Amino acid sequence: MKALLVCEQREGKLLDTSYELVAFAERLGAEVSLVLVGKEAQAPQVAAKLYLADVDKYGEYSPELHKHIVVAAVLKENPDYIIFPHSSYGWDLAPRVAATLRVGQVSEVVNIVDGKLEVSLCNGKLRRTVSPKGARAVLTVQAGAFNYAGQKSGAPQVEAIEISQGSSALQFVGYEPAEKKEVDLGRAEIIVSAGRGVGKKENVAVIADLAKAFGGELGASRPVVDAGWVGHSHQVGTTGQTVSPKLYVACGISGAIQHLAGMKKSDFIVAINKDKEAPISEAADVMVVADVLQLAPVLAEKLRAA
Numbered sequence: 001m002k003a004l005l006v007c008e009q010r011e012g013k014l015l016d017t018s019y020e021l022v023a024f025a026e027r028l029g030a031e032v033s034l035v036l037v038g039k040e041a042q043a044p045q046v047a048a049k050l051y052l053a054d055v056d057k058y059g060e061y062s063p064e065l066h067k068h069i070v071v072a073a074v075l076k077e078n079p080d081y082i083i084f085p086h087s088s089y090g091w092d093l094a095p096r097v098a099a100t101l102r103v104g105q106v107s108e109v110v111n112i113v114d115g116k117l118e119v120s121l122c123n124g125k126l127r128r129t130v131s132p133k134g135a136r137a138v139l140t141v142q143a144g145a146f147n148y149a150g151q152k153s154g155a156p157q158v159e160a161i162e163i164s165q166g167s168s169a170l171q172f173v174g175y176e177p178a179e180k181k182e183v184d185l186g187r188a189e190i191i192v193s194a195g196r197g198v199g200k201k202e203n204v205a206v207i208a209d210l211a212k213a214f215g216g217e218l219g220a221s222r223p224v225v226d227a228g229w230v231g232h233s234h235q236v237g238t239t240g241q242t243v244s245p246k247l248y249v250a251c252g253i254s255g256a257i258q259h260l261a262g263m264k265k266s267d268f269i270v271a272i273n274k275d276k277e278a279p280i281s282e283a284a285d286v287m288v289v290a291d292v293l294q295l296a297p298v299l300a301e302k303l304r305a306a
């Protein structure tokens with residue numbers, strides 16, 4: 001089985017999801033080749049064939065040109081799977097490639113179970129396993145679902161890739177910085193996050209107070225943000241911030257893959273949850289089975305007294 005991995009770089013920096021694609025392909029048992037629109041200096045350090053298209057020529061992003069580059073690499077490699085990160089880059093590019101190749105697409109793969117692809121649905125509440133029909137398929141892989149444990153020291157065999165289509169009606173203009181954030185979780189050493197388990201907006205103050213007692217910042221899961229209980233800059237996860245503090249305390253958070261993707265690289269994870277079977281227990285170093293609304297004020301008081 002062969003897999004072509006579509007790597008992603010942004011503003012000169014290779015994104016770590018490129019290595020996660022390698023980890024996923026290894027789990028599939030596939031022979032790997034890669035394609036990147038970037039520069040050689042950003043090439044993933046993996047001992048595999050890398051098709052490299054020059055970002056100066058084809059742009060940081062151009063739906064049409066990047067599609068033709070991936071399709072050109074497909075024609076050279078003849079892979080069974082063409083695999084994208086499940087990011088805004090992959091969301092936009094993968095279906096274009098699938099439609100051009102007239103093959104099916106499986107989106108947001110989070111696991112491989114008995115050789116089948118597991119995808120999440122219903123806002124991450126359910127999972128189902130699927131097997132693509134046909135000899136070839138396009139896949140997108142959820143960030144954080146597959147960890148690359150190998151050394152990042154392999155030497156890619158770089159082959160420049162050119163396409164005849166030289167221009168596109170669309171032009172990449174640049175990234176617009178997000179509006180000023182209430183909080184910068186990316187720099188926080190301690191984050192205490194509130195999940196839907198806190199029950200209502202007024203109870204977020206209990207978690208915010210615990211964060212303060214720890215000398216940390218308040219984070220949140222997406223439902224807490226969607227409900228308007230806190231601003232979006234507090235959100236941790238695939239559609240929020242990716243964080244890696246020294247201590248992450250998850251309060252009333254179940255541990256959906258989209259949340260885990262944003263915090264599982266934290267040095268030490270404590271989860272406080274009423275349900276000892278909650279999926280967050282798999283990522284937590286310490287799992288406290290308790291009602292967080294009872295525990296958090298007591299813990300905050302103890303921390304202040306210490």
Ligand SMILES: Cc1cc2nc3c(=O)[nH]c(=O)nc-3n(C[C@H](O)[C@H](O)[C@H](O)COP(=O)(O)OP(=O)(O)OC[C@H]3O[C@@H](n4cnc5c(N)ncnc54)[C@H](O)[C@@H]3O)c2cc1C
Nearest residue numbers: 124195196197221222237238239240252253254256274292
């Ligand atoms: C495309 C997409 C992007 C997404 N992006 C994100 C993202 O960036 N970040 C994110 O967080 N989610 C994201 N989600 C949503 C994600 O799938 C989950 O729905 C969400 O993370 C669940 O949030 P939660 O854990 O707070 O709530 P729930 O899953 O409802 O879990 C609540 C938890 O609280 C516990 N609990 C209840 N009461 C108490 C109590 N009194 N004390 C202690 N524990 C209690 C329960 O046992 C449960 O485990 C995304 C989903 C999709 C489809």
